Amino acid sequence: MATERYNHRDAEPRWQAAWDDQSIFKTDNADPREKYYVLEMFPYPSGRVHMGHVRNYTMGDVVARYKRARGFNVLHPMGWDAFGMPAENAAMERGVHPATWTYQNIASMKAQLKRMGLSLDWSREFATCDVAYYAQQQALFLDFLDKGLVYRKQSKVNWDPVDNTVLANEQVVDGRGWRSGALVEQRELTQWFFRITDFADDLLSSLDTLDQWPEKVRLMQKNWIGRSEGLSIRWQIVPNARAGDATEVEVYTTRPDTLFGASFLAIAADHPLARALSETNAEIDAFCAETRHAGTSLAAQETAEKKGIDTGLKVRHPLDPSWELPVWIANFVLMDYGTGAIFACPSGDQRDLDFARKYGLPVVPVVMPRDGDAASFTVGDEAYTGDGVMINSRFLDGLSTEDAFLRVAETLEATELDGRPQATRKVNFRLRDWGISRQRYWGCPIPVIHCQACGVVPVPKADLPVKLPEDVTFDRPGNPLDNHPTWRHVACPQCGADARRETDTMDTFVDSSWYFIRFTAPWETQPTERAACDRWMPVDQYIGGIEHAILHLLYSRFFTRAMKETGHAGLSEPFKGLFTQGMVVHETYSRGEGIHREWLTPSSVKIEELDGKRVGSLIETGETIHIGSIEKMSKSKKNVVDPDDIIDSYGADTARFFVLSDSPPDRDVIWSEAGVEGAHRFVQRVWRLISEADWLAQVEGRPAVEGEGLAISQIAHKTLKAIQNDLDNLAFNKAVARLYEFVNALAGPLTQATAGTDESLRAALKDAVSILVRLIAPMTPHLAEECWSVIGGEGLAATAAWPAFDDRLVVENEVTLPVQINGKKRGDLTIARDADQSAVEQAVLAMEVVQAALEGRTPKKIIVVPQRIVNVVV
RNA sequence: GCGGACGUGGCGAAACUGGUAGACGCAAGGGACUUAAAAUCCCUCACCUCAGGGUAUACGGGUUCGACCCCCGUCGUCCGCACCA
Numbered sequence: 001m002a003t004e005r006y007n008h009r010d011a012e013p014r015w016q017a018a019w020d021d022q023s024i025f026k027t028d029n030a031d032p033r034e035k036y037y038v039l040e041m042f043p044y045p046s047g048r049v050h051m052g053h054v055r056n057y058t059m060g061d062v063v064a065r066y067k068r069a070r071g072f073n074v075l076h077p078m079g080w081d082a083f084g085m086p087a088e089n090a091a092m093e094r095g096v097h098p099a100t101w102t103y104q105n106i107a108s109m110k111a112q113l114k115r116m117g118l119s120l121d122w123s124r125e126f127a128t129c130d131v132a133y134y135a136q137q138q139a140l141f142l143d144f145l146d147k148g149l150v151y152r153k154q155s156k157v158n159w160d161p162v163d164n165t166v167l168a169n170e171q172v173v174d175g176r177g178w179r180s181g182a183l184v185e186q187r188e189l190t191q192w193f194f195r196i197t198d199f200a201d202d203l204l205s206s207l208d209t210l211d212q213w214p215e216k217v218r219l220m221q222k223n224w225i226g227r228s229e230g231l232s233i234r235w236q237i238v239p240n241a242r243a244g245d246a247t248e249v250e251v252y253t254t255r256p257d258t259l260f261g262a263s264f265l266a267i268a269a270d271h272p273l274a275r276a277l278s279e280t281n282a283e284i285d286a287f288c289a290e291t292r293h294a295g296t297s298l299a300a301q302e303t304a305e306k307k308g309i310d311t312g313l314k315v316r317h318p319l320d321p322s323w324e325l326p327v328w329i330a331n332f333v334l335m336d337y338g339t340g341a342i343f344a345c346p347s348g349d350q351r352d353l354d355f356a357r358k359y360g361l362p363v364v365p366v367v368m369p370r371d372g373d374a375a376s377f378t379v380g381d382e383a384y385t386g387d388g389v390m391i392n393s394r395f396l397d398g399l400s401t402e403d404a405f406l407r408v409a410e411t412l413e414a415t416e417l418d419g420r421p422q423a424t425r426k427v428n429f430r431l432r433d434w435g436i437s438r439q440r441y442w443g444c445p446i447p448v449i450h451c452q453a454c455g456v457v458p459v460p461k462a463d464l465p466v467k468l469p470e471d472v473t474f475d476r477p478g479n480p481l482d483n484h485p486t487w488r489h490v491a492c493p494q495c496g497a498d499a500r501r502e503t504d505t506m507d508t509f510v511d512s513s514w515y516f517i518r519f520t521a522p523w524e525t526q527p528t529e530r531a532a533c534d535r536w537m538p539v540d541q542y543i544g545g546i547e548h549a550i551l552h553l554l555y556s557r558f559f560t561r562a563m564k565e566t567g568h569a570g571l572s573e574p575f576k577g578l579f580t581q582g583m584v585v586h587e588t589y590s591r592g593e594g595i596h597r598e599w600l601t602p603s604s605v606k607i608e609e610l611d612g613k614r615v616g617s618l619i620e621t622g623e624t625i626h627i628g629s630i631e632k633m634s635k636s637k638k639n640v641v642d643p644d645d646i647i648d649s650y651g652a653d654t655a656r657f658f659v660l661s662d663s664p665p666d667r668d669v670i671w672s673e674a675g676v677e678g679a680h681r682f683v684q685r686v687w688r689l690i691s692e693a694d695w696l697a698q699v700e701g702r703p704a705v706e707g708e709g710l711a712i713s714q715i716a717h718k719t720l721k722a723i724q725n726d727l728d729n730l731a732f733n734k735a736v737a738r739l740y741e742f743v744n745a746l747a748g749p750l751t752q753a754t755a756g757t758d759e760s761l762r763a764a765l766k767d768a769v770s771i772l773v774r775l776i777a778p779m780t781p782h783l784a785e786e787c788w789s790v791i792g793g794e795g796l797a798a799t800a801a802w803p804a805f806d807d808r809l810v811v812e813n814e815v816t817l818p819v820q821i822n823g824k825k826r827g828d829l830t831i832a833r834d835a836d837q838s839a840v841e842q843a844v845l846a847m848e849v850v851q852a853a854l855e856g857r858t859p860k861k862i863i864v865v866p867q868r869i870v871n872v873v874v
Numbered sequence: 875g876c877g878g879a880c881g882u883g884g885c886g887a888a889a890c891u892g893g894u895a896g897a898c899g900c901a902a903g904g905g906a907c908u909u910a911a912a913a914u915c916c917c918u919c920a921c922c923u924c925a926g927g928g929u930a931u932a933c934g935g936g937u938u939c940g941a942c943c944c945c946c947g948u949c950g951u952c953c954g955c956a957c958c959a
Contacts, residue, residue: 337958430958662886674900737898818894823940825894863939869893873939
């Protein structure tokens with residue numbers, strides 16, 4: 001019987017409507033079944049869905065549909081990370097209001113996502129720019145403020161003097177603003193900060209509990225937090241009029257063991273002592289100013305030469321007051337790490353060594369490798385930074401570096417200077433507090449009011465939300481909230497006097513730091529509904545790009561902890577399982593050379609294979625073009641494929657199936673026309689095989705335990721077991737490969753079978769097909785529905801239970817063991833599964849190949865690995 | 875510079891915990907069907923070799939009955955951090 005080709009244009013919208021009509025993806029918080037929360041990182045509403053989204057959301061959807069079939073109550077929501085600069089840029093460039101632009105983009109992207117057939121609970125959808133969402137974010141902010149998790153401090157920012165705005169580091173290109181091109185200045189502004197460093201230790205140690213996270217991400221976070229253990233040592237300044245009131249310099253070090261190798265102290269240009277000296281010394285002032293102004297451009301940082309200036313001050317060595325060392329200001333010392341001052345041991349630190357060589361300061365080796373010779377060990381142009389044995393270090397000589405560390409720590413902790421210990425043990429972190437102030441319009445307003453009399457006053461919760469004004473203009477530089485004629489004027493909630501609103505808005509990373517919790521009860525008029533949060537959190541499987549490995553995930557981990565402290569959540573770790581998927585990449589095409597090079601879209605070129613070489617030409621003119629490297633899809637290189645076009649011509653199922661195929665999901669996948677066609681062939685093939693076997697609906701499925709059907713049932717149930725395992729491990733590419741194998745194996749018997757075929761064989765085939773349909777359902781859900789209805793499946797494939805495999809069909813009664821001779825495969829031995837070792841040995845020795853290899857000798861050894869392999873050593 | 879990952883046919887990749895290397899897909903070649911094309915179906919497809927077989931998982935060593943997998947070294951690619959004392 002001939003059937004029509006599978007028509008996705010008809011089938012896909014039809015099944016999407018059927019799912020919608022029955023609201024089958026709407027999740028009920030009260031459903032008592034075991035929960036499963038799967039979430040993909042929500043998108044920024046740029047206006048167009050790209051292939052990266054398709055891959056990301058397809059993976060999440062496969063998990064959601066699979067877990068639903070396995071009987072879980074699945075939460076699979078979607079929303080929009082909707083605040084941010086692009087909306088303001090659009091406003092400046094095209095005069096569209098950011099809100100209008102954003103909500104239009106959301107509408108068109110939502111339509112695109114809907115076409116993909118994702119099993120999302122759209123009833124929980126929200127955008128972070130919805131007042132209902134950011135109102136709750138403001139409530140959280142106030143609670144954090146109340147708990148001391150938020151504070152203000154002066155901080156250096158990149159200031160664009162033309163746009164009158166603060167720039168993020170990545171918006172500073174070669175020391176200039178990315179938009180204005182103006183030289184960026186460092187300015188001190190009072191900014192709002194979250195106390196993420198309060199949680200540094202916990203954020204670090206809890207990484208060990210995240211065993212369902214990629215090791216790579218955990219390591220990146222670990223390095224980012226950057227914990228170090230050391231000693232904070234106070235160095236007494238030799239009395240000197242120039243030092244002003246300062247009597248000591250505090251230094252943080254992780255290498256107190258090298259204290260006898262100290263050569264000088266170095267402080268940052270921003271160090272209070274340096275600032276004090278600047279006031280009276282023009283030379284020092286000039287050096288500090290220069291150092292402060294460098295730093296912005298990346299190139300300058302990379303090539304930065306070590307530079308310094310001697311302050312003329314001296315300090316006393318903590319272990320020998322008669323030993324005086326000079327104090328330098330050095331450009332490589334950072335004010336915001338440790339104490340902004342270091343002691344330099346040139347023999348044990350490359351930076352210190354470079355500096356010492358340049359300015360002729362002493363270099364004394366104090367640590368040598370364990371196998372070194374104390375008499376001849378010297379340090380040339382390379383510092384010895386490893387551990388080893390102490391030398392030239394008086395009472396530390398001969399000790400290991402670790403023991404020396406302890407001895408120095410004990411000694412200095414017990415030594416008093418001005419009535420306090422000379423040194424204390426200290427743990428330091430690289431992690432800094434999270435600055436959230438942004439001088440922009442399109443973000444969540446920080447809900448505080450500045451009053452002349454009362455200072456910083458939180459907006460009372462009853463007065464929330466602090467709404468963004470709608471009538472704003474973008475024709476002037478600077479923050480539109482600052483420029484607004486009335487918005488910032490408000491009465492102080494405490495004294496009633498004229499006051500002004502905070503015009504900073506929050507970093508958009510704040511918005512994405514708790515949206516996953518909000519999804520559990522987005523209707524709630526509090527930030528969270530505790531019962532819903534406790535029920536759903538943590539997210540069981542979170543899926544997104546590796547680019548969020550550090551900031552987004554770290555901020556979210558912090559935020560969840562802060563929400564726990566303020567009673568809004570009951571847990572610390574928001575994401576139990578994390579998966580970082582690879583990108584979708586594509587070949588690039590271009591014509592012309594150098595500055596005349598012009599990038600070409602994939603749809604404008606034709607690729608052919610001539611004499612084994614791939615040759616590209618422009619479809620329109622036939623002109624030969626250049627096939628370039630495979631790169632991340634980007635507008636600038638024009639190597640993009642529009643998901644809408646793909647869905648139009650091949651359907652959502654094909655697109656979904658393709659992005660899951662071939663490459664492991666954490667690696668990049670290469671988008672190619674040929675690959676998509678391969679996926680499309682599979683979709684058509686499955687449809688043809690199933691729709692042409694029109695007797696399937698009349699037969700009750702039943703696995704065969706003997707006869708012709710046995711092989712089919714075995715393949716079906718083994719595939720089922722394997723794919724189940726693959727999906728549990730998110731190994732989608734392997735599942736796809738097994739589906740191909742399964743369909744290949746099924747194709748012959750299925751096409752040959754007719755209504756007259758032996759009943760038990762037909763029952764086995766029906767069982768196999770019924771399994772197949774449910775195996776493809778998570779990946780190609782529309783096709784599955786179409787097939788499910790053809791074979792007479794009950795209800796929708798989307799709600800069908802996952803099949804259970806029959807253990808007896810998954811194990812073999814006979815196993816085929818490869819037989820090796822001296823580690824090389826020479827034959828196969830098929831033997832009963834439960835054959836014991838000696839039976840296997842007997843059978844192996846009887847084999848011709850073995851006899852031939854032995855030539856009458858006895859084997860040295862026979863290794864039998866049960867169910868695996870036999871190796872005969874001759 | 876520091877830290878990490880990776881390196882398998884023409885290509886994307888499989889290979890369980892150290893046990894048959896290259897499953898599956900793409901591309902390519904051959905054939906069937908067709909007036910023809912598309913679609914579909916069948917066959918071939920790591921390299922060398924006359925057979926038997928030999929050689930192959932970046933390269934060089936090692937451990938092992940047996941290594942893509944473990945260890946040491948070299949080369950290459952990619953990613954993260956980047957003066958963090």
